[in-house]
Amino acid sequence: MPTGAxxxxxxxxxxxxxxLSGAARERLVPxxxxxxxxxxxxxxxxxxxxxxxxxxxFSSSLRDRDGTFVGLKQFVDVISQxxxxxxxxxxxxxxxxxxxxxxxxxxxxxxxxRDSFRFRGLARTALIVPWAVPYVAAALIWGYMxxxxxxxxxxxxxxxxxxxxxxxxxxxxxxxxxxVTGVSVWKLYPFGTVMFLAALQTxxxxxxxxxxxxxxxxLQRFRYVTLPGVRSVSIFLVLLMTIxxxxxxxxxxxxxxxxxxxxxxxxxxxxxxxxxxxxxRPGTAAALGVIxxxxxxxxxxxxxxxxxxxxxxx
Amino acid sequence: MKxxxxxxxxxxxxxxxxxxxxxxxxxxxxxxxxPSWWWGQPVEKAxxxxxVADYTAKTGNTVNGIAVPFNTFWDKxxxxxxxxxxxxxxxxxxxxxxxxxDADLLLPLNKYLEEAGISLDGNFSPAWKAGARDGxxxxxxxxxxxxxxxxxxxxxxxxxxxxxxxxxxxxxxxQKLRKPDSQQFGIAMGGSPQPANLIYLEIAPLISGYGGAxxxxxxxxxxxxxIRDALTFYxxxxxxGLIPRGVPVANYRDMFYSGKLAMYAAGPFVGPVTKSKNPExxxxxxxxxxxxxxxxxxxxxxxxxxxKGAPHPDAAGKxxxxxxxxxxxxxxxxxxxxxPSLNNAYPxxxxxxxxxxxxxxxxxxxxxxxxxxxxxxxxQGPEIMQIINTxxxxxxxxxxxxxxxxxELQAELEAFAAKKN
Numbered sequence: 161m162p163t164g165a166x167x168x169x170x171x172x173x174x175x176x177x178x179x180l181s182g183a184a185r186e187r188l189v190p191x192x193x194x195x196x197x198x199x200x201x202x203x204x205x206x207x208x209x210x211x212x213x214x215x216x217x218f219s220s221s222l223r224d225r226d227g228t229f230v231g232l233k234q235f236v237d238v239i240s241q242x243x244x245x246x247x248x249x250x251x252x253x254x255x256x257x258x259x260x261x262x263x264x265x266x267x268x269x270x271x272x273x274r275d276s277f278r279f280r281g282l283a284r285t286a287l288i289v290p291w292a293v294p295y296v297a298a299a300l301i302w303g304y305m306x307x308x309x310x311x312x313x314x315x316x317x318x319x320x321x322x323x324x325x326x327x328x329x330x331x332x333x334x335x336x337x338x339x340v341t342g343v344s345v346w347k348l349y350p351f352g353t354v355m356f357l358a359a360l361q362t363x364x365x366x367x368x369x370x371x372x373x374x375x376x377x378x379l380q381r382f383r384y385v386t387l388p389g390v391r392s393v394s395i396f397l398v399l400l401m402t403i404x405x406x407x408x409x410x411x412x413x414x415x416x417x418x419x420x421x422x423x424x425x426x427x428x429x430x431x432x433x434x435x436x437x438x439x440x441r442p443g444t445a446a447a448l449g450v451i452x453x454x455x456x457x458x459x460x461x462x463x464x465x466x467x468x469x470x471x472x473x474x
Numbered sequence: 475m476k477x478x479x480x481x482x483x484x485x486x487x488x489x490x491x492x493x494x495x496x497x498x499x500x501x502x503x504x505x506x507x508x509p510s511w512w513w514g515q516p517v518e519k520a521x522x523x524x525x526v527a528d529y530t531a532k533t534g535n536t537v538n539g540i541a542v543p544f545n546t547f548w549d550k551x552x553x554x555x556x557x558x559x560x561x562x563x564x565x566x567x568x569x570x571x572x573x574x575x576d577a578d579l580l581l582p583l584n585k586y587l588e589e590a591g592i593s594l595d596g597n598f599s600p601a602w603k604a605g606a607r608d609g610x611x612x613x614x615x616x617x618x619x620x621x622x623x624x625x626x627x628x629x630x631x632x633x634x635x636x637x638x639x640x641x642x643x644x645x646x647x648x649q650k651l652r653k654p655d656s657q658q659f660g661i662a663m664g665g666s667p668q669p670a671n672l673i674y675l676e677i678a679p680l681i682s683g684y685g686g687a688x689x690x691x692x693x694x695x696x697x698x699x700x701i702r703d704a705l706t707f708y709x710x711x712x713x714x715g716l717i718p719r720g721v722p723v724a725n726y727r728d729m730f731y732s733g734k735l736a737m738y739a740a741g742p743f744v745g746p747v748t749k750s751k752n753p754e755x756x757x758x759x760x761x762x763x764x765x766x767x768x769x770x771x772x773x774x775x776x777x778x779x780x781x782k783g784a785p786h787p788d789a790a791g792k793x794x795x796x797x798x799x800x801x802x803x804x805x806x807x808x809x810x811x812x813x814p815s816l817n818n819a820y821p822x823x824x825x826x827x828x829x830x831x832x833x834x835x836x837x838x839x840x841x842x843x844x845x846x847x848x849x850x851x852x853x854q855g856p857e858i859m860q861i862i863n864t865x866x867x868x869x870x871x872x873x874x875x876x877x878x879x880x881x882e883l884q885a886e887l888e889a890f891a892a893k894k895n
Contacts, residue, residue: 221577308720310657331666331720331871420667421871422864437549438670438856440573442556 209453215446227443234447243423243431250337251427254413255405257341258348259398265345266352266397267390273353274360284357291350299415302343306330306416333424336417340425343412344405351401355393363389392470399463407456428452503534504789508563509550514541517746521802521809529796535789555579560781562790568847569855571605571613571777576853580612581780586791587611592798599815599838601775604845604852613779615815616797617806619741620771620843621679622833627758629658629736638765641707648716651736661737662718662726663708665870670863671856672723675774677866678846679739680704683766688862692850694887696862697880700768705869705876712870731755739764741774742834746811761830763837771837772846775815813838854894861886 180188216234218227238244273284290298305312306329314326329339363385371381409427413419419426419434428448436445512518526537540561542550548570554560555574566574574580587594594602598615605613625637633651638644651660664676681688684707686700695701711717718726718735729735730744731751738744742761749756763769778797780790796802803816807824813834814820825832837843848858865883868874 303722306720307725309718310721328720328871333872336667417667418669420863420867422867424872425667434860437552438860440552440556440856 212446212449212453215443216450218443220443221440230443234443235451238444238447238451243426246423247426247428247431250423250425251406251409251429253337254341254344254409254425254427255402257338258344258405259401261341261345262349262352262401263394263397265349267356269349269353270356270360271386274357287353288350290346291348293347295347295411296415298347299343299412302339302346302412303330303416306339330417331421333421336421336424340413340416343416347412348401348405352397355397356390359390359393360386395466396463399459399466403456403459403463406459407452503536504786506535506537506563506786506789506793507540507561508537508790508793509540509542509547509554509561510563510565511542511544511547512565513539514543516750517743517810521805524805524809525793525796525802528801529793532796533789533792535786535792537793555781558783560783562780562784562786563793564779564781566613566777566779568601568604568773568775568777568845569852569859571779572847572852573855574779574781575605575607575612579782581782581784581787581791582610582612583614583780583791583794584609584611586788586795587614587798590792590795590799592795594798597817598798599773599775599813599817600841601773601815601845604775604847605777605779613777614794614798615775615777617776617810617812618815618838619743619774619776619812620834620837621682621739621741621764621774622761622771622837623679623737623739623764624730624744624759624761624830625737626730626733626735626755627760628755629733629758633736637760637762639762640765641767644765645707645711647737648711652716656734658734658736659718659726659729660716660735661711661739662721662723662729662735663711663739664723664866665712665717666720666722667867667871668723670859673863673866674859675846676723677708678772679764680708680766682770682772682844682846683739683764683768685768685770687844687849688858688887689848689851692891694884694891696887697877697884702877702880703767705866705880709869709876742812742831745828745830759830761833763833768842770842770844771840773838773843774846851891851894854890858887858890861890 215227217229217231219230219234220227269287273280273287277283293301304310308314308326308328308331311329313329317323318326328335330336367385367389368381371385376384407429410429410433413425413427413430414433417425419430429452432445432448432452435441435448510522512522522539526539530536547565551564555564564574564580594606594611594614599618601615601618602611605611605615623637629651630637630647633647635643635647635650638647648660651658663680664673681701681704684700684704686695686698686704688694688696688701712719718729721729726735727738727740727744727747730738731748733752733755745756745759748759764771778794780787780794784790798816800816800819803814803819804821806812806814807820811828811831817839820835825835845852847855851858862883865874865879865886869876869879
């Protein structure tokens with residue numbers, strides 16, 4: 161913003177005219193650096209979010225492109241549908257399953273590769289690989305492995321005698337929900353591993369040695385030293401994963417089951433997609449999206465509150 | 475020296491102006507924007523290239539064909555149209571065309587057809603009527619697909635059986651053709667949780683083959699005896715493992731192309747794809763009418779239309795008219811190996827070259843071959859398909875009884891229809 165400052169106010173060394181004083185320029189510099197990010201966020205994030213919130217209050221269809229204001233009607237309609245409870249439950253089970261297993265597998269793998277051993281670098285790299293595989297590719301590959309007729313899982317289970325009959329990984333309920341959750345856990349556990357690995361490095365070795373001298377066995381050392389040491393990271397991980405998975409419960413499910421069988425894996429996000437693109441009801445889809453946003457915001461506020469509390473404590 | 479530079483400059487300017495003039499189309503030329511998955515398919519693209527060449531020669535206009543993958547095509551088209559930035563040409567199947575006409579989103583095409591001297595009534599498949607309302611034609615049928623039973627003659631011969639002609643022979647064939655050791659199946663038909671419209675289409679030959687229809691004159695008929703019989707048979711072959719279970723449609727199509735699937739109730743598109751993927755299987759390709767009690771098939775028509783707000787409606791109108799000329803309709807058969815919408819527009823010698831195509835050609839003119847869209851409720855097609863698919867999944871994957879589930883489905887569809895009316 162021009163402030164009206166003239167070249168004269170900039171000092172005797174300034175020969176060319178200036179629009180801003182040195183102090184004003186200094187104040188504005190951070191905003192110039194932030195501007196590209198802010199513009200990008202506004203275009204690809206805030207504007208679509210504002211439009212989605214607006215759409216949720218307007219009934220729209222192919223015929224009525226601008227929509228008619230209907231207030232909260234679409235929210236009431238969606239929430240009063242008999243399937244809404246199922247959508248919420250499925251979304252919660254899916255997210256809860258991922259968060260729980262990512263915590264367990266992430267911590268387990270972090271403990272495995274914490275201490276020094278031969279090829280530790282290689283092992284750590286291998287553990288991170290799923291994080292780098294795109295969701296679509298991961299879902300397609302797991303789809304082949306889950307295949308009832310030709311999948312490697314059923315082949316191995318039957319050949320090793322672990323099961324008498326093949327397992328319907330994707331065509332029975334609730335096994336389909338477990339299967340899609342499994343793929344997401346596989347994709348996301350490296351994030352838990354990395355976070356826990358960082359947290360484990362901060363636990364002083366003296367604490368383990370003291371516990372050992374006091375006669376604590378492995379489980380006790382885990383219970384009284386390791387777990388308290390990763391407590392903060394655990395809280396952040398759980399909250400972050402909940403926010404991510406609840407709002408993004410789509411790609412793996414859409415590719416593997418499309419929400420089936422018979423709604424067994426249909427989450428709010430999958431339903432939102434169906435409402436928008438299959439049934440041509442963008443208003444209802446937006447209402448579902450806003451509900452997901454609201455639920456995610458609750459977790460986000462908890463996340464921010466805990467972050468702030470930890471900062472204050474520090 | 476200065477003079478020399480000036481001369482070179484003048485010559486260069488003239489040369490550049492000449493090149494620009496050559497490269498620039500006439501001032502009146504328009505570029506028709508047409509996104510479609512066909513641009514990315516070798517067989518369909520060959521037809522499109524010929525169409526565009528003839529169209530450009532006649533009108534001077536050009537076509538900007540944008541290849542959009544089939545999986546995302548419908549979402550993209552819907553987004554373009556609903557956002558108010560449509561292309562010049564849009565494409566539909568049966569259920570969507572009614573929804574777009576009812577939403578008043580399409581331009582009438584009568585003047586373009588009249589200018590080209592094309593009359594649909596009596597000359598083209600009755601499917602054109604689905605693209606018309608109140609005397610106005612809003613969408614034109616380019617081709618009218620049907621379904622018949624394709625088979626791999628070599629596998630049938632190995633099993634010592636002839637192509638089945640009734641449901642008993644069909645069931646016996648499935649038992650003989652099932653070879654778990656070599657992962658061979660007699661037929662594939664749905665059998666995995668997939669998008670509703672896809673599964674609806676995959677089992678449509680069974681439903682129409684039994685003479686059933688999910689909707690008749692706008693009223694649900696989901697618990698008719700024909701559909702009860704069709705789904706009872708379907709559940710039986712699923713439970714007995716006679717069809718691949720949990721295998722996505724794209725994967726079992728590959729099974730047919732690779733000789734692991736002996737039969738497939740599908741459209742004629744399977745022919746050219748088999749030919750390109752596995753000529754050995756294609757050499758053994760045959761097709762017969764559907765071996766179910768009523769023996770009916772259905773039609774799946776590809777429509778093109780011009781959306782309101784299209785940048786070049788007149789140029790697009792001429793392109794659509796060109797699609798219906800006898801030459802282009804002949805090419806639908808000879809290049810795309812699909813039933814043209816113009817009656818009997820098969821080039822000479824076509825059936826000698828493609829003997830397996832006869833079953834499809836017969837079905838495409840059979841008055842019993844009705845559109846696969848829910849009759850009288852086409853505009854609600856996607857939602858109806860979703861409701862049907864959910865109940866079908868209950869029967870196949872969650873152990874629900876056929877009769878009770880169909881009664882529940884009927885009640886659900888009646889409630890849905892009442893709400894929409």
